[in-house]
Amino acid sequence: MARYRTLDDFDVADKRVLVRVDFNVPMKKGEVTDATRIERALPTIKELSKRGAKVILLSHYGRPDGAPNPEYSLRPVAKKLGALLGGPVEFASDCVGEPARRTAARLIGGDVALFENTRFHAGEEKNDPDFVKALAENGDLYVNDAFSAAHRAHASTEGLARVLPAAAGRAMQRELDYLAAALSNPERPMIAVVGGAKVSSKLDLLLNLIGKADALVVGGGMANTFLFAKGLSVGKSLCEPGLADTAREIMAQAAEKGCELVLPVDAVVAKKFEAGAPSEVVAVDAVRPDDMILDLGPESVDLIAAKIEAAKTLVWNGPLGAFEIAPFDTATVEAARFAARRVKEAGLVAVAGGGDTVAALNHAQAADDFTYVSTAGGAFLEWLEGKTLPGVKALEANEDKGDEQ
Numbered sequence: 001m002a003r004y005r006t007l008d009d010f011d012v013a014d015k016r017v018l019v020r021v022d023f024n025v026p027m028k029k030g031e032v033t034d035a036t037r038i039e040r041a042l043p044t045i046k047e048l049s050k051r052g053a054k055v056i057l058l059s060h061y062g063r064p065d066g067a068p069n070p071e072y073s074l075r076p077v078a079k080k081l082g083a084l085l086g087g088p089v090e091f092a093s094d095c096v097g098e099p100a101r102r103t104a105a106r107l108i109g110g111d112v113a114l115f116e117n118t119r120f121h122a123g124e125e126k127n128d129p130d131f132v133k134a135l136a137e138n139g140d141l142y143v144n145d146a147f148s149a150a151h152r153a154h155a156s157t158e159g160l161a162r163v164l165p166a167a168a169g170r171a172m173q174r175e176l177d178y179l180a181a182a183l184s185n186p187e188r189p190m191i192a193v194v195g196g197a198k199v200s201s202k203l204d205l206l207l208n209l210i211g212k213a214d215a216l217v218v219g220g221g222m223a224n225t226f227l228f229a230k231g232l233s234v235g236k237s238l239c240e241p242g243l244a245d246t247a248r249e250i251m252a253q254a255a256e257k258g259c260e261l262v263l264p265v266d267a268v269v270a271k272k273f274e275a276g277a278p279s280e281v282v283a284v285d286a287v288r289p290d291d292m293i294l295d296l297g298p299e300s301v302d303l304i305a306a307k308i309e310a311a312k313t314l315v316w317n318g319p320l321g322a323f324e325i326a327p328f329d330t331a332t333v334e335a336a337r338f339a340a341r342r343v344k345e346a347g348l349v350a351v352a353g354g355g356d357t358v359a360a361l362n363h364a365q366a367a368d369d370f371t372y373v374s375t376a377g378g379a380f381l382e383w384l385e386g387k388t389l390p391g392v393k394a395l396e397a398n399e400d401k402g403d404e405q
Helices: 037-052 077-083 096-105 122-126 131-135 156-162 170-184 202-207 220-229 241-257 298-310 330-346 358-362 378-383 390-400
Strands: 018-022 054-058 090-092 112-115 141-144 166-168 189-192 215-218 261-264 266-268 279-283 292-296 311-317 349-353 372-374
Touching: 018 037, 018 156, 037 054, 037 170, 054 096, 077 090, 077 112, 077 141, 090 096, 096 112, 096 349, 122 131, 122 156, 131 156, 141 156, 141 390, 156 390, 166 170, 166 390, 170 311, 170 372, 170 378, 189 202, 189 298, 202 215, 202 241, 202 378, 215 220, 215 298, 220 241, 220 292, 241 261, 261 298, 266 298, 292 298, 292 330, 298 330, 311 330, 311 358, 311 378, 330 349, 330 358, 349 358, 358 372
Parallel strands: 018 054, 018 141, 054 112, 090 112, 141 166, 189 215, 189 311, 215 261, 311 349, 349 372
Antiparallel strands: 266 279, 266 292
């Protein structure tokens, strides 16, 4: 695996350290309603501050379309961050120019400042070299601690790593380490569980995983397309008949690469998709024309549990059924809780993330017991798909420069 610098590689005392965080957090009426992403950045911020750095935080928030907009100001985030740190956080009304320079100049070792939304400038999303230079004027070092934004080649996520000595922050480092453990060099057997609605949205993911996993479990609505491709009736279930050939190709490639493709053997069906709708369990070859498959059946859950029990590494993305509505959450809940027990009892390395996965695991009350649950969304998915993340690649390229900086 390509290497990148971490905080351990730099003396940060009295240095201006530009830290790219992801403070794109939910807010309502000027108040942060979910501070999870802020909390994940705290270890990096606290360590740099304790080591005497002048910590300057950069983040985007929302989509202000490259112009200042009070609705997308990070000022409320500075207030929340100060409360979490238990100390003052300076706020600069711009991330470049005189407001940024004045704030940076006032800082002493250990101070923390948050600069205004980087997306108030069109140069951020364009990765404009002049905007990168303007950001870099206020920093001696660059730290990227925003894996969730690493799939964007923006000025503050990629450009700065090209012009300043760069390192991964602790949250970024942790994410990359766990993803490497799960995908790059996993303990085997390695099993992947992929759920969700449509095959079309996860084609790249499925194709990449069949080349890496020993077994691939397919659940959720996308499993219906595979069942249809095998000639089975799926009734009124969510299905993509136009992708039947693609599903057959995936099944053929899995067999060729020695990856066992695990499909449902039974299903929970109902006539309507609504809470408390009458439902029953049927074999997958007994689905009636007016049935909707809304969850995996108990035999399918037992089959998945057996695969998880035999595994040493688990990668999980997506729910196994329509988990938002009872009783169609049963398979997701039972399989997730079984995986969580294996983490505690047998040392299973279980890494999950992307899309509805965090919500599904939280619903199952299993997220806290997984080895690592990524909140990165799109970046996590692109990593699972085998794509290069610009923010990560830039850190690796920076390391390759050796002492040129």
